[in-house]
Amino acid sequence: MAKQSLHELEAVIADRKANPIQGSYTDYLFTKGLDKILKKTGEEATEVIVAAKNDSDPDLILEIADLAYNVLVLMAERGVSVDQIQAELASRIGPSDAKKLKERPAIKKL
Ligand SMILES: N=c1c2ncn([C@@H]3O[C@H](COP(=O)(O)OP(=O)(O)OP(=O)(O)O)[C@@H](O)[C@H]3O)c2ncn1[C@@H]1O[C@H](COP(=O)(O)O)[C@@H](O)[C@H]1O
Known part of the structure; x- marks a missing residue:
């Protein structure tokens, strides 16, 4: 199935x-x-809420x-990029997740 990334739609x-x-x-x-x-x-946003509340x-x-x-x-109208949102989300990765990410290379070495 064809897919369009958020970056591709952002560019269009x-x-x-x-x-x-x-x-x-x-x-x-x-x-x-x-x-x-x-x-x-x-x-x-309202239409998403209505659809999500209705199982059928x-x-x-x-x-x-x-x-x-x-x-x-x-x-685009307000000058915000997908990269900025991704960076903001990345900055919220919690201590436990950061620890898990750090541990990955060590697991690979085993
Ligand atoms: N993803 C979308 C997308 N989703 C929804 N819509 C349009 O959003 C409109 C929503 O319909 P509505 O009934 O809510 O609104 P309306 O009555 O047409 O108009 P208003 O209420 O806004 O006055 C429809 O005309 C849809 O075609 C979109 N239009 C474009 N895209 C993407 O944007 C790209 C560029 O589109 P164009 O700008 O049309 O070339 C496309 O290739 C798509 O990838």
Whole structure:
């Protein structure tokens, strides 16, 4: 199955911002501006909550993908990168996880 990484989608969104294309939904959001992007992000977050609460709703993955796309558009609008989010998440790795990571090479040597 074809996959698209967050970095790849980030690059497409950045390209739409730099080189607007007629009919592009991403360009439509950037043209409407921050308030529209925030409104759509809030709507998509609500749709994720509704789908997650409903066991028989088949659309949870679709709704999470919509939210991820909207958050990436919001990040581009506010100048936040996927790398920055990854660095922030990495900085939160707890002491026990850091210890486990340090122990890995020692285990390999055995
Ligand atoms: N992942 C997405 C993505 N997810 C959702 N959407 C669009 O988001 C819109 C959401 O529909 P809604 O009914 O909520 O909104 P609407 O009624 O169309 O419009 P408004 O409510 O915003 O006024 C749809 O038009 C979807 O096509 C997306 N549009 C684009 N992408 C990605 O962005 C790339 C670039 O897309 P374009 O900018 O359209 O070229 C695509 O190749 C995709 O990878």
